[in-house]
Amino acid sequence: MPVKTWLGKVLPSSHSSVRNQRMECSTLPVTVECQISSPTCEYKMEEVLGAGSFGEVVQCRKLSSGETVALKVIKDSSKMEEAKDEERVLIELKARGSDRYNIVNWNDSFTFQGQFCLEFEKLDMNLHQLLKCRLPLSLMEIRPVLQQFLKSVGIVHCDLKPDNIMVVDHLQLPLKVKVIDFGLALHTSELSRGTTVQSMWYRCPEVLLGHECNEAIDVWSLGCIAVELLLGHSLFDGCDEYSMLSQINTMLGKLPASLLNAGIFTSCFFRKKAKKWRLKNRAEIITAYDGTQPLNKLSDLLEARFVRPINCTDEDRRAMQCDLEIFVDLVASMLLMSPQKRARPCQILEHKFISMSHFDGKFPNSA
Incomplete structure (x- = not known):
């Protein structure tokens, strides 16, 4: 039986029989197949799709139209203010035409039996789940x-990761994706030094070090995701901040002194001697470090073996190698240590990998 998902939350197999049953849900003031009411609509609850620290995600059918939607129900009263913040961001994004920016459609918010609910369009599966059910993506994908x-x-997501990027329909529209979960989203002016945002494996050096941040933190996360889609596993997989910095330092080179000097957490991970910073060794760090590194350096991607189409011609192979080199060049610009030097979205759009100008006239007989 396929795993039911929405908003990156997985429905455990033990819940697969809840359809057509009246099962009391300990964390919701509702039961499967009961009705949920908003001031403007009646919903029939069909299936619990998943759960998180915030509450539950429930698949519902709107009785007036028959439309299937997903309700994010906030069960924890301590998360209520965060949910209201997310609603404010969603209202702003909707006013700016969120669908044009590949952002999940938010339809409504309301309170049901004292619990706050956010209604969204129902999407298919996230990129993490997509990678589990198929081979890693090709560069063309x-x-x-x-x-x-x-x-x-104008809004920084602050938590881009494969779990928060949803495929709209993996069968009909396999490459159509939308961003979800704006619970941590902020305007650039609201990003303060030392605030912990981003999931660990997608956390950029300036956040790890407690440096000033801007929208470049999302570009870093997107660069990590791009490599993960190609490899089928995470680019960085540190178990804590120290192991993340160690992997980044090994793979991408030494962090710039300007970043280290201004980071309020730098001294937790680095020691300064004769005006030069060095990464502390394991004995000098309290937190555990497992030393796991999926790649030694980014350029190792050029030597990695990826799935290639059957019956490739020599020209096809040269074209794919050329595409891979340009891809590595793009990702390297997205993963520059200095946020000031890191590629901006407009520069990424103009890059050869996106425009495909590196193919012009070079491989006329390649598919």
């Missing part, structure tokens, strides 16, 4: 996925 995120709306 990664290109349009990246392209869909490069329009600025």
